[in-house]
């Protein structure tokens with residue numbers, strides 16, 4: 004065969020090569036039949052040793068069977084070598100494109116010599132359907148006989164084999180050059196093989212391949228995954244020991260590894276995320292912050308896009324540096340936050356906050372100021388402390404804040420700390436695992452912290468919490484995790500705390516009854532709701548609002564007479580809005596019982612607190628306005644008042660020796676009114 008260069012000159016060098024090939028053919032044939040080679044023919048000792056090993060194994064040189072690894076093994080190999088494949092793919096692809104017309108192609112083998120990737124096209128004239136190498140084919144010597152691939156791996160250096168140097172006849176039409184690729188510690192990572200038709204043979208193939216080898220090894224040495232001491236295997240085994248999903252990124256933010264838990268978290272497509280920058284996949288995320296600052300973040304809430312869904316996690320990320328203090332990677336551990344769809348959604352249904360700011364009645368400057376502050380702070384995620392006497396509307400505010408906050412889609416879970424015995428408060432708040440104490444449910448119970456996850460936990464009357472519980476609450480607020488009573492598992496929680504106290508909490512701190520560190524934690528923002536008696540004009544608004552609501556509820560058109568209104572206005576309302584609401588509700592019920600549509604003083608005074616209040620007054624109000632609806636006075640409720648009025652009059656008459664003028668003056672009523680009442684009550688004049 005005559006080989007020409009492109010000027011048409013005969014290449015004498017090729018002639019030599021051809022002769023050389025003929026000699027090798029003869030040597031191969033002799034070896035296969037006798038186990039020896041003619042002494043005149045030069046076969047490299049490494050090739051000869053390989054032939055010998057193959058022969059010793061009883062390998063048939065004419066056998067064209069191709070050994071492939073099982074599919075699941077191949078898939079595992081592809082997974083484990085993904086980062087390397089991605090690293091070298093662009094280089095090999097470009098090289099293969101450049102040598103496309105030469106009839107050569109590039110194969111990438113893993114360190115066990117299994118074909119993982121092929122770059123380039125079919126080799127004309129050589130690749131019969133059978134010979135066409137397939138991904139997963141083993142090029143180990145025991146399977147494929149002597150090849151450049153297994154010799155390069157064995158000898159740990161570049162190797163070129165031509166035609167008859169291969170053990171098996173199925174490779175005799177090929178020329179192959181292989182280079183082993185090592186990591187910085189000298190561990191074999193992959194083998195690259197360029198193979199093509201035996202004729203024409205390019206001598207520079209091996210040179211090109213060696214250049215590629217050094218370039219790729221340089222790239223690998225810069226890649227953290229091949230750092231000595233922290234190779235893939237080490238990192239993989241370390242992060243595999245972490246039960247939660249764990250992800251490792253290099254110092255540029257590129258995702259290097261993930262453990263099994265992370266792979267199930269990331270779903271089916273996790274494999275394709277390896278090698279990508281975490282920002283490309285998840286956008287803004289705390290890995291970048293850790294890489295930039297080289298400071299760890301702990302229990303940071305992140306929302307990651309996984310497939311088409313978004314999931315919330317708490318992540319702790321630590322930067323890892325080498326001996327010289329150089330940042331080399333960051334490891335992040337993720338814990339699924341029980342928000343929204345899981346416990347949150349169910350609880351959000353169960354624990355709904357009914358009130359919004361528009362439901363808060365009050366035009367007094369004091370109240371307007373409170374609402375303004377609460378609205379402004381609702382959107383901030385800080386803990387809030389609401390202070391105020393009992394019944395001032397603290398829970399109403401807490402619900403309104405929740406509904407206008409970032410946690411509004413989650414549940415609003417109230418718990419009154421004073422209503423639950425100290426011994427039970429812990430399990431009520433933290434929940435318990437099944438059978439952790441006598442009387443506990445077998446299946447355990449979710450506590451208020453978990454129930455409130457993704458939403459707001461309203462700790463009412465926090466002032467009554469024991470010191471021991473205060474410490475546990477503080478720990479929870481700091482770590483954002485809880486452990487159920489009797490359990491060990493740490494559960495991450497993401498909740499907003501709104502606490503309320505009807506006592507001066509700071510005074511309790513000074514008295515040593517409330518932890519100052521907890522006080523500072525819950526008191527990031529505080530809202531003081533003034534008592535009703537200090538809210539000028541609000542009583543009237545609240546009266547109208549409650550009468551309107553109850554009228555609607557009882558389907559009656561109820562009115563309040565002026566004196567009754569004045570009575571309500573002058574009362575000091577120690578029970579605040581709740582007391583006012585109760586009084587009016589009671590009056591509305593009475594009015595229905597008595598079939599009376601106007602609420603008068605007599606109705607209101609059926610309420611002990613107000614009745615006593617009048618006992619301490621100078622009684623002007625009560626006496627100046629006799630009940631307009633006489634029928635009301637005949638009722639049980641009315642009789643209390645009339646009895647009382649009668650007694651007052653008798654008292655005063657006796658005091659002033661039945662002097663009508665003096666008695667009327669003392670009572671603050673007109674003489675005629677006094678006469679009318681004396682008559683009405685049948686009081687005998689002394």
Ligand SMILES: Nc1ncnc2c1ncn2[C@@H]1O[C@H](COP(=O)(O)OP(=O)(O)OP(=O)(O)O)[C@@H](O)[C@H]1O
Pocket residue numbers: 362363364365391392393394395396397398399400463505580581584
């Ligand atoms: N400004 C207001 N407008 C309308 N209703 C109000 C207002 N303030 C309080 N209320 C009503 O008064 C009642 C008591 O309010 P709430 O329970 O919020 O008070 P609280 O301060 O949390 O009481 P406690 O300290 O006893 O828990 C509720 O029925 C609430 O709807």
